[in-house]
Amino acid sequence: MESETELVGRWRSLATCYNEVACHLDRELQARHGLSMSEFEALDRLVGLQSEKCRMQTLASDMYLSQSALSRTVARLEKQGLVERALCEFDRRGVFVRVTEHGRRLHGEARETHLTILGEHLAPAAPPAVTHV
Amino acid sequence: MESETELVGRWRSLATCYNEVACHLDRELQARHGLSMSEFEALDRLVGLQSEKCRMQTLASDMYLSQSALSRTVARLEKQGLVERALCEFDRRGVFVRVTEHGRRLHGEARETHLTILGEHLAPAAPPAVTHV
DNA sequence: ACGCACAAGATTCTGACGCATTTAATGCGC
DNA sequence: GCGCATTAAATGCGTCAGAATCTTGTGCGT
Numbered sequence: 001m002e003s004e005t006e007l008v009g010r011w012r013s014l015a016t017c018y019n020e021v022a023c024h025l026d027r028e029l030q031a032r033h034g035l036s037m038s039e040f041e042a043l044d045r046l047v048g049l050q051s052e053k054c055r056m057q058t059l060a061s062d063m064y065l066s067q068s069a070l071s072r073t074v075a076r077l078e079k080q081g082l083v084e085r086a087l088c089e090f091d092r093r094g095v096f097v098r099v100t101e102h103g104r105r106l107h108g109e110a111r112e113t114h115l116t117i118l119g120e121h122l123a124p125a126a127p128p129a130v131t132h133v
Numbered sequence: 134m135e136s137e138t139e140l141v142g143r144w145r146s147l148a149t150c151y152n153e154v155a156c157h158l159d160r161e162l163q164a165r166h167g168l169s170m171s172e173f174e175a176l177d178r179l180v181g182l183q184s185e186k187c188r189m190q191t192l193a194s195d196m197y198l199s200q201s202a203l204s205r206t207v208a209r210l211e212k213q214g215l216v217e218r219a220l221c222e223f224d225r226r227g228v229f230v231r232v233t234e235h236g237r238r239l240h241g242e243a244r245e246t247h248l249t250i251l252g253e254h255l256a257p258a259a260p261p262a263v264t265h266v
Numbered sequence: 267a268c269g270c271a272c273a274a275g276a277t278t279c280t281g282a283c284g285c286a287t288t289t290a291a292t293g294c295g296c
Numbered sequence: 297g298c299g300c301a302t303t304a305a306a307t308g309c310g311t312c313a314g315a316a317t318c319t320t321g322t323g324c325g326t
Contacts (some may be wrong), residue, residue: 001267004248007248007251007252007255007256008248010152010251010255011251011255014150014151014154014196014255015151015155016149016197018151020196021144021147022148023229036312038312038313051323052152054273055274056274056275057274057275064148064149064152064156065313065314066313066314066315067274067275067276067277067313067314068275068313068314068315068316069312069313070314071275071276071277072276072277072312073312075276079171091273091274091321091322092274092320092321092322093185093273093274093275093320093321093322094273094274094275094321095274095275095276103154109281112195114141115137115140115141117143118143118144119140120142120145122143123142140282154283169281169282171282171283188304189304189305190303190304192307196292199283199284199285200303200305200306201283201284201285201307202305203305203307204305204307204309205280205283205306208306209282209302223292224291224292224304224305225291225292226290226291226292226303226305227291227303227304227305227306228304228305228306232268238276245271245300
């Protein structure tokens with residue numbers, strides 16, 4: 001069993017750590033590639049897929065984004081020419097999202113930044129020998 | 134050294150975990166006490182202080198909030214009668230924030246919810262082997 | 267073929283944040 | 297005492313997220 005104080009402490013460090021990384025990630029991705037964190041993540045997941053197309057829904061549930069937020073995120077990506085929306089011919093309610101060549105290229109560049117930032121700001125918390133402060 | 138994949142994996146689980154907890158926290162605090170996460174945190178820190186008053190600045194730097202966000206958060210809390218702003222007589226630029234009785238009472242109630250949610254959603258994520266989903 | 271319940275996305279509305287700017291007060295040099 | 301750089305906090309503005317709502321399309325029952 002764990003004391004309430006420890007529980008709260010764990011939560012606070014988790015939050016601090018997350019915010020720290022998220023903040024740097026967002027700032028750098030924006031500065032160097034003009035991408036927000038959500039935009040990068042969407043791109044990242046799309047590129048990581050086997051199939052080249054993906055339904056909106058699928059993406060939304062994978063990412064921690066509401067359906068409406070994803071819709072707008074994809075809209076922004078589309079406006080930048082990084083992804084394309086394509087209607088599904090079999091079920092015209094459905095919308096497929098596909099990364100464009102430009103999107104792939106930008107993702108490749110942004111991935112470097114992403115990894116760098118993670119390395120810099122996430123690493124120190126890593127070691128399994130948890131010297132719990 | 135750690136593989137890139139692991140690094141990204143660690144980041145994703147950190148993010149998922151944080152979002153999971155934050156989402157539940159926010160939802161429950163809002164539903165049961167009408168407080169947002171930032172509002173609760175501000176209240177929590179204020180109540181936890183030795184002295185009963187605190188400068189805006191101090192609060193802002195403790196919390197992961199920008200100065201402007203804090204200003205607005207305190208404004209909301211004030212509107213609900215949970216805190217009061219008071220001018221500092223020695224440095225009239227400064228503003229003190231103080232929890233009201235009402236604020237203390239609500240904080241006491243919300244703290245229970247806070248702890249419950251943390252217990253439910255933070256605890257299981259502790260082990261380093263994060264079995265995602 | 268028609269109607270109706272339901273599903274996928276888009277859209278609208280509201281609220282919060284960050285950035286940049288503004289207002290007001292301090293204190294330092296002269 | 298008077299200007300000027302600096303600091304504390306507030307505020308206008310643009311952007312983004314979530315909730316609720318709207319639109320369009322599907323598929324089933326008759």
